[in-house]
Amino acid sequence: MLRERLIAYRKENRLTQAELANQIHVSRQTIPHWETGQSTPDIQSLVFLCDLYNITIDELLDDKLVAMQAKAILKQSRQLALGIGIAIMAAYASLLSSRWLLFTYAMMLTTAFSTIGVMLCLTLIKITKPFRLSTCQSLIHYLITGQIPVGRRPKISGQQLLFLAGLGICLGLVLTFSPGIAYLGWTI
Structure with a gap:
């Protein structure tokens, strides 16, 4: 919902309602009206908000499309996360297997499982990139709940x-x- 996104972006940028109003050249009373849903920003204010928060208008307005995309790839994302965990455990198990296997074979297994883990990580990053899950916390939240955290995380x-x-x-x-x-x- 737009009003929730307006609140989240303002708080994420550590702005009070008065500071935000001053920066985008609207009255101090306008921001609370937007955040309670009593009114909506005009196009000029939307442009100012997007410039201030360094986001696109689509990111500010189109939360339903992103949510639908996130739901569509949730199962695949969870499978990739599980695969990453299995690859990490297999890499360490193969490292320990050098006690019983020829060292060369154990290292080949360790390298193979590590490479698989890295490829799975890169795939997970690629498919979740549109959701701007830039922290481990936001990625874990998405994998557990299936919801994209509102707002954009600091770089x-x-x-x-x-x-x-x-x-x-x-x-x-x-x-x-x-x-x-x-x-x-x-x-x-």
């Missing part, structure tokens, strides 16, 4: 992205070397 800065990549690398190394040292007798 991740370059520094935050580097931090997350570094954290992911460290976590991957710990998850890889811990079983190797504990169960496979690896030494550093």
Whole structure:
């Protein structure tokens, strides 16, 4: 519903009703009227809102189409998420299997399952891209409830992205070397 989206975008951008009214050149009373459904924004105000929130008019107005698309691919998205979880477990199991299998075969299995997991992740990202699920929390919410969270999530800065990549690398190394040292007798 438009009024819910107006509220969500305003709150997401941390604006009060008065601040928003000032930025898009309407009276202070206009914003509460829009947010309660007593009136709707005119086209000029919609353009100002979209520019301010960095969204398209379709994103602001057309929530039913996005919801229908999300419902249509929900089952496929859930299957991909399950596949990703299975690929992660299989990759670690194949790493541990080097205790019983020839090391080369175990590493080939680990590589194969890791590659499958990455491909499934990329596919999930591609099919959910129109829904702007830019955080793990919004993706999990979609997979559990089937609903797209209202509003657009803030973009991740370059520094935050580097931090997350570094954290992911460290976590991957710990998850890889811990079983190797504990169960496979690896030494550093």
